[in-house]
Amino acid sequence: MVKLYILINRVLDASFSPFAGLDPLWPLAVWSVIMGVIAMVIYKYTSNQGGIKDAKEKIKGHFYEVWLFIDDAPVIVAAQGRIMWNALRYFLYAVPPLAVMIVLFFPLFANLETRYASRPVKPGDEVMVKVRLAGQFEGWRDAVKLEPPPGVSMVGYPVRFIRKTMESQGAREQSRDYEVDYKLRPETAGSHPLKFTVQGRQFTVPLVAGDHYGVRVPPYESAGLGLALLYPPAVGVPADSRVAAIQITYPEADFPWLGLNTWWVWPFLVISMIAAFAVKGVLKVEF
Numbered sequence: 001m002v003k004l005y006i007l008i009n010r011v012l013d014a015s016f017s018p019f020a021g022l023d024p025l026w027p028l029a030v031w032s033v034i035m036g037v038i039a040m041v042i043y044k045y046t047s048n049q050g051g052i053k054d055a056k057e058k059i060k061g062h063f064y065e066v067w068l069f070i071d072d073a074p075v076i077v078a079a080q081g082r083i084m085w086n087a088l089r090y091f092l093y094a095v096p097p098l099a100v101m102i103v104l105f106f107p108l109f110a111n112l113e114t115r116y117a118s119r120p121v122k123p124g125d126e127v128m129v130k131v132r133l134a135g136q137f138e139g140w141r142d143a144v145k146l147e148p149p150p151g152v153s154m155v156g157y158p159v160r161f162i163r164k165t166m167e168s169q170g171a172r173e174q175s176r177d178y179e180v181d182y183k184l185r186p187e188t189a190g191s192h193p194l195k196f197t198v199q200g201r202q203f204t205v206p207l208v209a210g211d212h213y214g215v216r217v218p219p220y221e222s223a224g225l226g227l228a229l230l231y232p233p234a235v236g237v238p239a240d241s242r243v244a245a246i247q248i249t250y251p252e253a254d255f256p257w258l259g260l261n262t263w264w265v266w267p268f269l270v271i272s273m274i275a276a277f278a279v280k281g282v283l284k285v286e287f
Helices: 002-019 025-046 049-068 073-116 225-230 265-283
Strands: 127-133 144-147 152-154 159-166 173-186 190-198 201-209 220-222 243-248 255-257 260-262
Touching: 002 025, 002 073, 002 225, 025 073, 025 255, 025 265, 049 073, 073 225, 127 144, 127 190, 173 201, 190 243, 201 243, 220 225, 255 265
Parallel strands: none
Antiparallel strands: 127 173, 127 243, 144 190, 152 173, 159 173, 190 201, 220 243, 255 260
C-alpha cells in the first residue's frame, strides 16, 4: 500500500514539473481550479440533488413564515423547528459527496503539505536527521550507520539514546523510542541521497537542499502506512529494515499570498471555491 501511495505522489510530483522555477502560486492555483471543478462534478453525481433543492426551498419558506407571523409565538417556534429539521436534511444530503472528496483529494492535500509547509535546507545550514527504530534489538546502538554523499558533511558525531514516554503523573513508563540522531550540513543545492545501513540492510533517503520554495520535501520516510499517509514519502523505508521512521527536520515555511505569509490551505480554498461557483451554473449543480 505504501508503494502505491509513493507511486501516486510521484505522478503528482511530475504534474508540478512544468511549473518549476515559477512563483509557487501558479501550480497551487492550477490545482485549486482543477479540484474546484472536480468537486462540483462529484457533488452533482453523488448527492441527492432533488432532496437538497427541496430542503433549501423549505428552509427559505419557513423563514418567510417566521417573518409573516412574527407576533404568533407558537407558529414561530414550530417554523424554527422545521428550519432546523430541513437544515439537518440538507447536511445529511451533503455528507456522501464530502466523504468521496476527502478520500479522492487526500493524496493531493498531503502532497501539497509536504511541498508548501516546509522548504529545503539552505546550503551551509545544519539539519537534524533522526532515525527512529521499530524496537530494541541486540547491538542496536552500533547497527545504524549513515554514509553522507558528496556535498553533505556530518557535524559532530551521531547521538544514540532511548526516549521514554511517561504517563501524565510520571508514575509509570508508557513507551520507549530507540533513536539515532545525525546533524548534517549540505554544502550544495540538490537532492542528496543519504545512504543508511541498518543491520546490513541498505537503503537511501533524499535530503533536499536549495533556496527554491515549492519543492516537495518529505519530513518523514516511513515503512508504516499511517505516517506515510500524512507525510507521503519519496522512496519509502524497507519494511524489514527495523526502522520505524526517518525524520528530516526541514525548516517550516509560510505561503506568500497577497503580501501575506500564510498557510497554503487558505489560497487553495479561496481559488477552488471561486472555480467551483464559476462552473456551478454550467454544470447545473444544486449546492
